[in-house]
Amino acid sequence: MSARIAARDLDLRIDVGPGEVLAVLGPNGAGKSSMLQVVAGLLVPDEGHVRLGERTLTDTAEGIALPPHRRGVSLLAQDPLLFPHLSVRDNVAFGPRSRGADTRTSRDIAEDWLRAVDAGEFADRHPGALSGGQAQRVALARALAVDPDLLLLDEPLSALDVDVAPAMRTLLRRVLRDEPGRDHPRCAVLVTHDIIDAITLADRLVVLEAGRVVESGPVAEVMSHPRNPFAARIAGLNLLRGTGVESASAQPEPGPSTWDPPSSAGLAGPHEPPMPRIQVDDSPRTFATVLVDDLGVDGCVVGDFVPGARAAAVFAPAAVSVFRTRPGGSPRNVFTVDIAEITDRGGIVRVRGDAPQAPGLCADLTPAAVAHLHLTIGTRVYFAVKATEVRVYAC
Ligand SMILES: Nc1ncnc2c1ncn2[C@@H]1O[C@H](COP(=O)(O)OP(=O)(O)OP(=O)(O)O)[C@@H](O)[C@H]1O
Structure with missing residues (x-):
């Protein structure tokens, strides 16, 4: 029709x-x-x-x-x-x-x-x-x-x-x-x-x-490659859209990594690294950056990617680590986020917050991690996600 x-x-x-x-x-x-x-x-x-x-x-x-x-x-x-x-x-x-x-x-x-x-x-x-x-x-x-x-x-x-x-x-x-x-x-x-x-x-x-x-x-x-915020939301994924640029800086971190399935719901207090991921393939990964306003988001290229064209960076809330102070060290994408909502999802707590470049970013934490971090509405935190957990593709 x-x-x-x-x-x-x-x-x-x-x-x-x-x-x-x-x-x-x-x-x-x-x-x-x-x-x-x-x-x-x-x-x-x-x-x-x-x-x-x-x-x-x-x-x-x-x-x-x-x-x-x-x-x-x-x-x-x-x-x-x-x-x-x-x-x-x-x-x-x-x-x-x-x-x-x-x-x-x-x-x-x-x-x-x-x-x-x-x-x-x-x-x-x-x-x-x-x-x-x-x-x-x-x-x-x-x-x-x-x-x-x-x-x-x-x-x-x-x-x-x-x-x-x-x-x-x-x-x-x-x-x-x-x-x-x-x-x-x-x-x-x-x-x-x-x-x-x-x-x-x-x-x-x-x-x-x-x-x-x-x-x-x-x-x-x-559901696995949403290109639009509504589809990303129903798929339960974070999505940022911007301009794709080739990435010289983003390097894969050592150790096995994959997208599916995301780690256990456990994740992501500052001292609690994500659970090991299941290795699904050994193919070399190409990394690229999606420029969202002034922020570069590094991730693994999956599917089509054209430098200079619109691109999406997508990651699961379960892949996000939450910090009270800006994390340094290993290369990660870091978003400065003000918490807008904290909801119980049956043993997992979803923390939603707004970054200047990306309103409505979500992280899934354990109740213990939320308590440990003293998270409440309005708290300023840092959401960090490894480039290996971010998928980048044309949108
Ligand atoms: N009888 C009508 N006369 C004029 N405009 C209408 C009429 N019914 C719907 N619209 C308009 O057409 C657009 C599409 O509405 P529609 O009802 O098809 O959306 P929808 O996706 O089914 O929404 P919902 O999920 O709320 O049912 C809207 O802007 C709506 O205001």
Whole structure:
């Protein structure tokens, strides 16, 4: 699809491969729902097209705008939007019936899908007698009962209690991934705020910001190499962006080092060096610097890197050591940080602070290290990270 909508400052181009599940993430107002509305036929862009396989659903240049029910697309929204006066069975049978199936066949289809989403026992109830999780399962059955080629999911788990969401996620995975009896897998677009949804359900991820695609790629690739602050935040990584310069000064430090996995959560009091890293390869490392304002951040080059072009320096909060006085000695990147937030993350304490060149840098410490360093909001500290823990790439 491609869509330009001036009133929403939207200018998007997104492709989904056959059988692929695409997760769409982005901050509030980024254009995620508008994108789904364009694909579902609820919103006509100023300019653009939507194609599904061989079929054109929208083409502003050709004056084509198929109505929602003729697109072969189902939209499952946050709100199940079931018809309150119909039984669950008739809610699900409504789609096949309005596409010409007789009453008997429509009800058989409905019952098959209700069983597939573990909601067969609710067939005779009315929506008012269902819990939120049950209603959402029925809504999924209703979306699938019309056998769509494309399923659009708009935060389908966000209205569910935390204890119900995992079961719905498992169910979505089953219908998206392992669906029996379909000669070609259907594709799906999943709008979500939850990175776990993207990791567990999607093949690829796009990140929207201000109506534009700012990241796109396989989920693991985007999460390990974010190029945009929003993607870095959901990936749980620190990201600084600046200009790439070749580095003469940064030298690898002795000893094994790697990026994945980061060291134990233990790290990083002044007297507590990071745990040894697991050596994953012996290939020689190329070091480079990302110049962020007046600060050079040294790191290992991974992937593309062009001196003089924009580059990202990325490191895990677990790789950061925190000091009360500026550390000297071995070559490290050092940021002067004023602590803005200290949060408990279940045995790990995340310390977030603002450096002049980089607001919102994070370090993960043990509670003992936080106590030992007497850290509180407003404390000035120094975040240090070895060049071997920083990945540098074009962005
Ligand atoms: N009905 C509307 N009329 C005009 N502008 C709208 C309308 N709905 C949304 N917008 C604007 O379009 C832009 C994209 O909004 P959209 O709802 O698509 O974002 P979103 O990523 O889905 O946000 P959220 O995560 O908050 O649901 C925003 O600037 C928003 O204010």
